[in-house]
Amino acid sequence: MSGLFRMQSRDPGSSARTGILTTAHGQVATPAFVAVATQATVKALEPQTLVELGIQIVIANSYHLHLRPGENVIAGLGGLHGFSGWNGPVMTDSGGFQVFSLGAGKEHGVGKIASIFPGRGSCIPAEGHQGRKSLVRLDEEGVRFRSIVDGSEHFFSPEVVITLQQKLGADIALVLDECTSPLHSYGYTKRAMERTHRWARRGLEAFREGAKGEMSPNPGQVLYGIVQGGAYKDLRQESAQRIEEIGFEGFAIGGSLGRSKEEMHLVLDWTIPYLSEEKPRPLLGIGEIDDIFAAVGRGVDTFDCAACTRIARNGTVFVKDAPRHRVNLRNARFKSDPNPIASHCDCFACRHHSRAYLRHLCRSGELSFYRLASMHNLRFIVRLMSDIRAAITAGKFNELEQEWQTARRGGSA
Amino acid sequence: MSGLFRMQSRDPGSSARTGILTTAHGQVATPAFVAVATQATVKALEPQTLVELGIQIVIANSYHLHLRPGENVIAGLGGLHGFSGWNGPVMTDSGGFQVFSLGAGKEHGVGKIASIFPGRGSCIPAEGHQGRKSLVRLDEEGVRFRSIVDGSEHFFSPEVVITLQQKLGADIALVLDECTSPLHSYGYTKRAMERTHRWARRGLEAFREGAKGEMSPNPGQVLYGIVQGGAYKDLRQESAQRIEEIGFEGFAIGGSLGRSKEEMHLVLDWTIPYLSEEKPRPLLGIGEIDDIFAAVGRGVDTFDCAACTRIARNGTVFVKDAPRHRVNLRNARFKSDPNPIASHCDCFACRHHSRAYLRHLCRSGELSFYRLASMHNLRFIVRLMSDIRAAITAGKFNELEQEWQTARRGGSA
Numbered sequence: 001m002s003g004l005f006r007m008q009s010r011d012p013g014s015s016a017r018t019g020i021l022t023t024a025h026g027q028v029a030t031p032a033f034v035a036v037a038t039q040a041t042v043k044a045l046e047p048q049t050l051v052e053l054g055i056q057i058v059i060a061n062s063y064h065l066h067l068r069p070g071e072n073v074i075a076g077l078g079g080l081h082g083f084s085g086w087n088g089p090v091m092t093d094s095g096g097f098q099v100f101s102l103g104a105g106k107e108h109g110v111g112k113i114a115s116i117f118p119g120r121g122s123c124i125p126a127e128g129h130q131g132r133k134s135l136v137r138l139d140e141e142g143v144r145f146r147s148i149v150d151g152s153e154h155f156f157s158p159e160v161v162i163t164l165q166q167k168l169g170a171d172i173a174l175v176l177d178e179c180t181s182p183l184h185s186y187g188y189t190k191r192a193m194e195r196t197h198r199w200a201r202r203g204l205e206a207f208r209e210g211a212k213g214e215m216s217p218n219p220g221q222v223l224y225g226i227v228q229g230g231a232y233k234d235l236r237q238e239s240a241q242r243i244e245e246i247g248f249e250g251f252a253i254g255g256s257l258g259r260s261k262e263e264m265h266l267v268l269d270w271t272i273p274y275l276s277e278e279k280p281r282p283l284l285g286i287g288e289i290d291d292i293f294a295a296v297g298r299g300v301d302t303f304d305c306a307a308c309t310r311i312a313r314n315g316t317v318f319v320k321d322a323p324r325h326r327v328n329l330r331n332a333r334f335k336s337d338p339n340p341i342a343s344h345c346d347c348f349a350c351r352h353h354s355r356a357y358l359r360h361l362c363r364s365g366e367l368s369f370y371r372l373a374s375m376h377n378l379r380f381i382v383r384l385m386s387d388i389r390a391a392i393t394a395g396k397f398n399e400l401e402q403e404w405q406t407a408r409r410g411g412s413a
Numbered sequence: 414m415s416g417l418f419r420m421q422s423r424d425p426g427s428s429a430r431t432g433i434l435t436t437a438h439g440q441v442a443t444p445a446f447v448a449v450a451t452q453a454t455v456k457a458l459e460p461q462t463l464v465e466l467g468i469q470i471v472i473a474n475s476y477h478l479h480l481r482p483g484e485n486v487i488a489g490l491g492g493l494h495g496f497s498g499w500n501g502p503v504m505t506d507s508g509g510f511q512v513f514s515l516g517a518g519k520e521h522g523v524g525k526i527a528s529i530f531p532g533r534g535s536c537i538p539a540e541g542h543q544g545r546k547s548l549v550r551l552d553e554e555g556v557r558f559r560s561i562v563d564g565s566e567h568f569f570s571p572e573v574v575i576t577l578q579q580k581l582g583a584d585i586a587l588v589l590d591e592c593t594s595p596l597h598s599y600g601y602t603k604r605a606m607e608r609t610h611r612w613a614r615r616g617l618e619a620f621r622e623g624a625k626g627e628m629s630p631n632p633g634q635v636l637y638g639i640v641q642g643g644a645y646k647d648l649r650q651e652s653a654q655r656i657e658e659i660g661f662e663g664f665a666i667g668g669s670l671g672r673s674k675e676e677m678h679l680v681l682d683w684t685i686p687y688l689s690e691e692k693p694r695p696l697l698g699i700g701e702i703d704d705i706f707a708a709v710g711r712g713v714d715t716f717d718c719a720a721c722t723r724i725a726r727n728g729t730v731f732v733k734d735a736p737r738h739r740v741n742l743r744n745a746r747f748k749s750d751p752n753p754i755a756s757h758c759d760c761f762a763c764r765h766h767s768r769a770y771l772r773h774l775c776r777s778g779e780l781s782f783y784r785l786a787s788m789h790n791l792r793f794i795v796r797l798m799s800d801i802r803a804a805i806t807a808g809k810f811n812e813l814e815q816e817w818q819t820a821r822r823g824g825s826a
Contacts, residue, residue: 073749
């Protein structure tokens with residue numbers, strides 16, 4: 001059965017666990033990194049390259065694909081798998097976060113700012129933030145917004161985003177939720193959370209109805225719920241319980257994860273104990289290496305984050321022994337450096353090219369640089385996740401985390 | 414011995430010929446397309462992909478690589494081969510054309526406009542065009558110009574560009590020449606041509622001196638001369654004879670090739686009979702499919718043209734049965750088209766992706782599109798050149814040209 005999650009091992013010193021997530025298009029060994037394929041492509045990389053990199057699963061963006069080329073075009077070509085040529089597991093988000101970040105998010109100047117919205121979640125604007133020049137309107141029924149492509153009007157409801165995602169045919173779909181910000185009051189966050197729960201029930205019902213109609217090119221598609229509740233302990237606990245009760249195939253942790261990494265850790269500590277051990281737990285929009293360690297240690301199973309490839313395109317590549325595990329190849333010290341980005345890295349860029357050549361491509365704005373750097377960063381994260389799984393299996397997760405913390409602090413690669 | 418060219422077969426109905434060009438980094442079956450790798454990379458493609466596409470030889474740009482990262486950095490990493498990871502044959506141009514097109518060319522509004530400069534050649538500005546805000550100054554000694562990267566002053570002489578190219582270590586280097594425009598008088602074109610001949614002699618002398626000093630990472634490097642003379646019959650004939658006498662390993666046809674395709678054909682008809690049959694004849698900066706047929710039929714052996722990949726990045730891809738053998742994937746008629754770009758094409762994009770998906774990537778500005786479309790166009794040209802070689806060997810070159818002319822006229826793919 002697709003959507004099935006089997007826990008494989010548990011770390012004795014933390015809440016970290018390994019597992020196998022089975023989807024209609026293959027299995028995912030968890031903890032896993034989910035590569036971001038907003039427009040049904042991971043930027044600069046073809047599906048075959050993702051396979052070579054060891055990417056197990058990707059997440060595409062319902063909002064962008066709805067606007068262009070439209071879910072009907074994609075459904076007509078066999079859904080996201082047939083359309084893109086990626087035959088492995090695929091998730092789609094519900095599109096709500098883009099309605100927020102590209103609509104009211106811009107108006108309110110909050111957008112994707114990490115300190116306010118460290119999680120990408122599936123955020124939509126709060127009521128208190130409406131009305132200024134926003135093109136986005138939210139009520140109990142759903143969200144109205146204008147296309148960033150052509151200005152046309154669109155409406156997303158819990159039901160509409162299900163139909164949309166059924167046509168896209170990803171293996172894992174997500175319900176529509178409302179993301180609150182850390183600036184919101186307890187009262188507003190609670191009301192938004194309660195609406196998110198009502199939307200979750202409507203979404204699941206629509207999903208079951210749609211599945212009967214065989215509208216999706218992917219009959220094995222499953223639906224995940226999303227836990228909200230901001231950075232309030234009792235709300236996160238209540239949301240976890242309510243979403244759990246509704247009965248999804250997985251439970252994503254979305255929305256505001258607090259104003260700092262420490263608050264994010266607390267949110268995870270409050271939420272995860274209330275989620276079923278038998279279901280997968282994606283953390284939406286988080287992907288820095290220290291965050292991955294922190295979240296895996298608290299029981300999170302998957303991560304998706306566009307930053308991994310976005311920073312690559314800007315010249316920032318992962319190495320173990322450096323602050324934040326990053327160096328920027330534009331740095332003059334790499335001008336004549338014959339070494340690969342990272343010693344012991346088996347990625348294509350490290351096997352074939354020097355830092356000096358990559359720096360030249362980066363500074364020249366060459367398209368091949370975006371590809372090579374993206375390959376390195378994704379391969380780096382894929383290997384990290386593999387090392388994390390091995391450490392959990394061996395009962396040595398905390399040792400691995402310690403090792404990386406030391407590398408991060410002492411490093412100057 | 415590198416630089417050796419062996420004619421293999423000759424078409425009975427034209428001056429077309431096949432041959433094998435042997436370089437220090439492998440052989441090239443001619444007629445051949447030379448992929449443009451301005452910054453030591455073919456845009457959006459790695460060296461390994463070029464091998465898969467069947468690309469035999471690339472041309473890098475001395476001017477750009479001199480400015481960034483500098484020939485000493487490249488020499489320190491093993492020359493262009495070691496630096497870029499491309500282990501096959503490489504040419505470098507002398508850089509003079511960029512001095513022209515990025516300096517005075519911009520000032521005078523002539524640049525790379527096909528009707529004025531259909532050939533990329535190795536053009537440098539004419540005296541009559543100096544003085545306005547140009548940062549480029551030309552005299553008997555050489556050319557002074559400012560960097561487009563940082564405004565620093567640089568000087569290219571026939572000797573300097575040889576040293577530069579010896580450090581880059583391409584298999585085939587080109588002498589510095591002066592490109593004239595079709596707007597120039599007979600008198601000016603003649604004086605410029607005579608200077609080009611003097612520069613050619615200085616270049617060859619410098620090349621022999623430099624080779625003694627073992628300055629190049631590529632001891633097998635050879636030097637080609639460039640024929641000038643504008644669109645004047647007696648000048649082209651004289652230039653071909655003079656450059657031939659000086660004694661290079663190959664004879665490039667550069668500079669202004671007239672104001673129309675017909676004039677270009679005349680220039681080739683005037684020039685080629687005066688060039689040795691035992692030496693290769695590159696035509697610089699020409700690469701449209703009808704031009705390739707016209708030039709091969711007149712005895713040209715290699716072509717380099719950036720347009721092939723530049724138009725790809727803009728959505729224009731080659732198909733046989735279409736006007737100019739091109740369609741633009743942005744066209745709405747491809748919105749739901751499940752077919753590959755070109756039937757019977759074996760390129761990666763055609764094997765894996767539909768026109769609908771590629772159109773979506775193109776319209777979304779996705780980096781993967783640039784790569785996929787570039788692969789298609791290069792593979793298309795590589796296969797065309799292979800078909801041309803087979804047709805020449807079979808004595809059926811004119812039939813093949815006729816077939817493509819018919820496809821071009823009747824096509825509406």
